[in-house]
Amino acid sequence: MNATQANQSLLVIDDEPDLLTLYELTLLREGYELETAGTVEAALERLQAREFSAVITDMKLPDGSGLDVLNWLERAGRVEKTLVITAFGSPENAVEALKAGAYDYLTKPVDLRQFRMVVASALGRSPRVEPSPASASSPVASTASTAPAAAPAARAASKPALAPSAASAPAEASPDAALAAALNRLAGDSSAMRQVRSLIGKVARSMAPVLLQGESGTGKELVAHAVHDAGARAAGPFIAVNCGAIPEQLLEAEFFGYRKGAFTGANEDRDGFFKAAHGGTLFLDEIGDLPLAMQSKLLRAIQERSVRPVGAVAESPVNVRILSATHKDLGAEVAAGRFRQDLFYRLNVIQIRVPPLRERIEDLAAISERVLARIAHDAGVSPPPRLTGAALAQLSRYAFPGNVRELENLLHRALALSGGEAIDAEDLGLPDAALDDSQFATLDDPLASLPMPVAGGGRGSESEELPQDLALYLDEVERNILVRALERHRYNRTAAGAALGLSLRQIRYRMARLGITAGEGGSDS
Numbered sequence: 001m002n003a004t005q006a007n008q009s010l011l012v013i014d015d016e017p018d019l020l021t022l023y024e025l026t027l028l029r030e031g032y033e034l035e036t037a038g039t040v041e042a043a044l045e046r047l048q049a050r051e052f053s054a055v056i057t058d059m060k061l062p063d064g065s066g067l068d069v070l071n072w073l074e075r076a077g078r079v080e081k082t083l084v085i086t087a088f089g090s091p092e093n094a095v096e097a098l099k100a101g102a103y104d105y106l107t108k109p110v111d112l113r114q115f116r117m118v119v120a121s122a123l124g125r126s127p128r129v130e131p132s133p134a135s136a137s138s139p140v141a142s143t144a145s146t147a148p149a150a151a152p153a154a155r156a157a158s159k160p161a162l163a164p165s166a167a168s169a170p171a172e173a174s175p176d177a178a179l180a181a182a183l184n185r186l187a188g189d190s191s192a193m194r195q196v197r198s199l200i201g202k203v204a205r206s207m208a209p210v211l212l213q214g215e216s217g218t219g220k221e222l223v224a225h226a227v228h229d230a231g232a233r234a235a236g237p238f239i240a241v242n243c244g245a246i247p248e249q250l251l252e253a254e255f256f257g258y259r260k261g262a263f264t265g266a267n268e269d270r271d272g273f274f275k276a277a278h279g280g281t282l283f284l285d286e287i288g289d290l291p292l293a294m295q296s297k298l299l300r301a302i303q304e305r306s307v308r309p310v311g312a313v314a315e316s317p318v319n320v321r322i323l324s325a326t327h328k329d330l331g332a333e334v335a336a337g338r339f340r341q342d343l344f345y346r347l348n349v350i351q352i353r354v355p356p357l358r359e360r361i362e363d364l365a366a367i368s369e370r371v372l373a374r375i376a377h378d379a380g381v382s383p384p385p386r387l388t389g390a391a392l393a394q395l396s397r398y399a400f401p402g403n404v405r406e407l408e409n410l411l412h413r414a415l416a417l418s419g420g421e422a423i424d425a426e427d428l429g430l431p432d433a434a435l436d437d438s439q440f441a442t443l444d445d446p447l448a449s450l451p452m453p454v455a456g457g458g459r460g461s462e463s464e465e466l467p468q469d470l471a472l473y474l475d476e477v478e479r480n481i482l483v484r485a486l487e488r489h490r491y492n493r494t495a496a497g498a499a500l501g502l503s504l505r506q507i508r509y510r511m512a513r514l515g516i517t518a519g520e521g522g523s524d525s
Contacts, residue, residue: 008123009033009050013043013057013069014085019110023056026112027119040064044072052080054122059086059097070100081122085110095349104207113317114305121207121319124232179204182230186222187370188363192355196223199352204230209302211287211347212325214354217405220325221285223354228281233321236280241273244289251294253310256301262311274307277320287347288328288339299343322347357400357407364396364407371408372423375415385418390425390501398430425503479514482507486516 010027014020015038027034035052037043040063047055047069055073057066066084073080084097084105094105103122106115182204183197203210204227212220221240228238246254253263257272273282290298301307302322306315324347333339357364368387376384387395391414400406410428418427467473481500489495497507510516 007033008053009035010119011035011037011043011046011052011055011080013037013040013055013061013066015039015058015062019058022112023110023115026115030116030119032119038062040068043069047072047076047078047080051078054081054083054103054119056083056085056119059084067097067100070097070102074101083118083122098206098208098349101202102206102208117305117317117319118207122232178234179230182226185229186219186226187366188360189366190355190360190363192360193363196352196354199350200226200230203227203350203352205232207321209322209324209347209349211330211349211351212323212354213330213351214325214327215356215403216327217403218354218356219404220354221283223352224281224283224323224325227323228283228321231281231321233280237277238281238283239273239277240283240285242285244286248291248294251290252297255294255298256307257309259309259311262309266311269309272307272309274301274318274320275316278318280320282320282322284322284324286326287324288326288330288333292338292340295340295343299340299346302343302346357403361396365392367404367407368392368395368411371404371411372415375408375412379415381415383421385415385421385423388422388424388501390503391423391428393501394425394428394430394503394506425506475514478510479516482510482514482516 008031010032012020012023012027012034013036014023017038020036020038024034024036032053035046037046038061040061043055043057055069057069059066061068066086070082070084073082081103082101084094084102085108086094086097086105087108094107097105104118106118179201183200186193186197200223210224210227212223214220224240225238228234241254253266253270253272255272255274257270257275258266260266260269301318304315305319306317308315330339330344330348334341334344357367365387372386373384376382395407395410402409410430411423413429414423414427417429418424482496485496485499486493489499493507493511494504497504500507502510
């Protein structure tokens with residue numbers, strides 16, 4: 001036992017003497033310093049007297065609840081990791097505890113092997129491995145080997161899967177800095193993204209399963225990575241799996257691994273995604289695409305915190321945090337019988353909705369700048385090109401059904417076509433039919449920046465009447481501006497459009513929609 005382990009102190013709270021003794025003996029063997037309490041009152045007295053590395057509390061106590069202890073720690077700004085023990089079959093209690101800031105929870109009757117693993121995980125070290133036939137073949141503290149060759153893990157499948165420790169945890173040394181760095185990778189400052197960042201900050205510190213809900217292309221994996229990087233598992237691997245990309249007959253082998261000779265083509269032992277993510281995070285993208293049979297096996301692995309490779313006899317413990325994502329309505333999938341209700345409750349402890357791009361269009365400039373910098377770097381282009389005001393205005397009128405992924409593809413094409421230091425509206429290649437001109441752009445639209453006409457020609461006041469038909473009123477404003485620009489440039493549509501930051505195609509479309517004729521002698525050049 002090293003000095004770091006000796007200095008790790010625990011407070012265990014339970015009103016059943018036999019269980020308290022069992023926990024005490026188990027934890028003392030692991031080398032922890034220990035204090036115990038049987039009530040909320042006694043626990044708070046000990047917490048007021050000193051700080052602990054972690055607090056382990058039963059949910060039901062004679063004079064209150066384990067939540068009372070969690071809430072006290074939260075109000076006091078304490079840094080102790082908290083683990084909650086709840087009655088079997090009470091998922092609502094576990095969910096409530098995780099939302100209150102608990103790192104993880106266990107259900108009664110407590111499996112002591114899981115108990116040791118969860119405590120060790122909370123404190124950033126590996127539990128002591130007891131010699132046994134099972135552990136001899138599948139050591140808990142071993143490094144995870146490479147994921148299956150055919151596994152579509154996004155990255156780092158062969159990264160050593162070591163749990164964070166005091167010797168290798170710069171993120172632990174400065175959690176605020178780690179959180180700030182993780183959140184900084186998410187572009188945009190809209191209210192929707194501020195809410196996402198707030199939730200990431202709250203859930204990163206715990207082991208609570210997180211379900212990311214959002215349309216395809218919104219950046220759910222980026223959010224999952226931020227949760228991982230901002231938490232205590234940042235030093236461990238992040239394994240991303242697209243559940244919909246794996247053939248059904250290979251799912252079990254890919255997730256849990258296999259042993260040599262388990263099936264035709266199994267020429268060597270292979271670890272699956274769970275073992276590859278040991279000590280870190282397993283991100284299950286498009287979880288709604290898993291078939292029911294695999295959902296059942298996944299649920300058991302999550303509940304038991306262990307996996308049995310195909311062809312193996314013994315189970316092997318794993319220490320992973322589960323993050324999942326889907327574009328589907330899993331509640332509706334449960335109602336339709338296509339998704340297991342118990343797995344849904346297990347995964348949907350905390351939900352983060354990742355908004356579509358059309359709901360955070362004010363972030364478009366920041367996202368585009370970030371994307372252009374990256375793709376320009378990859379293409380060896382320096383400095384990265386910038387979007388003109390006209391290009392940004394045109395993008396802001398587009399609905400982006402493919403979200404950020406579509407924006408990235410569009411900017412890839414525009415970068416190749418522009419060939420200069422700026423990307424203009426013409427380089428984007430968006431058809432007029434795809435643009436929504438019934439509303440004004442929110443970003444650098446030249447029309448939006450012009451003053452609205454009001455009665456009396458002044459700025460307007462609360463006493464002035466509001467337009468009864470806003471769409472008609474705005475059409476009149478736009479018509480007046482276009483006519484003035486056309487008259488100023490002798491009905492040269494190209495020049496008038498350029499003065500307003502519009503392409504020839506755009507000004508033609510607007511004129512046709514608003515019933516503006518070109519005027520005698522009007523031209524495009």
